Amino acid sequence: MNEFQNLRFEKREQIAYVTINRPDKLNALNQAVMGELREVFTQIKDDPEVRVALLTGAGEKAFVAGADINELNKNNPVEAKAYTHKGQAVLDLIENLGKPVIACLNGYALGGGCELAMACSFRLASENAKLGQPEVKLGIIPGYGGSQRLTRLCGKGAAYELCLTGEMVSAEEAQRIGLVNHVYEPADLLPAAEALAKKIIANAPLSVKFTMEAIERGMEMPLVEGQYIETTLFGLLTATEDMREGTRAFLEKRPAQFRGK
């Protein structure tokens, strides 16, 4: 099943598991990894069997320790512009997948790794995770949307602190500033992500999809326009079979059987 060189990919019970697999380089994002991430998430987007994706890093040390500094060091300005543009498109694909993606941060999530995590819908971290945007220490700035997503996710103060000091924060501190949702002991990270995925999978598929649309699109709009999107999607959902089933099941005091219709 696995056609990738730098990723492990499998599907079980409507969950896609994607593991970035360069543990000897702390899963650093080179062009090959980025190309394969684009490929795998395009497959996941189009695969009706997959409802939720889990993204993690191989080994025990890192989710992703950033863009590949060996490649960066050789880039000329024109290549660097093209690569960051391409990389941003991969993260945009993940953010706008129409399906929840849960980042499981099992160690370092630095630079491009932190940016990749921020493009996901959820960030769950193990206690040993360390997050940061250390680009300023390398004479660059975040290039995969970090300066933008971090500001939107955690506010300007936290974005300045992380991006200007380049220092790493602990999983606990990352949770305090809203950069990660939850923190677990390392052995509990994947089971917790699976439990979260299963809770989402049990809900009405179109409700999940339209909630994501309302949140993602609404973020970029004035409140009044975002609320208009919300009310339109709300109205649309009342025409679905799952809405009838969900409300009927509640009244009949039984679990709903959703069909995504």
Ligand code: COA
């Ligand atoms: N790009 C390329 N290679 C990387 C890398 C990156 N971003 N991060 C780690 N590696 C490589 C190291 O060069 C080393 O390779 P080697 O064994 O061939 O020498 C290997 O991964 C292990 O890393 P090492 O530095 O020996 O591990 P450590 O436990 O001492 O330190 C870090 C871990 C994460 C603190 C350190 O690797 C680091 O600071 N990495 C760069 C983080 C960064 O600046 N990311 C943003 C890039 S824009």
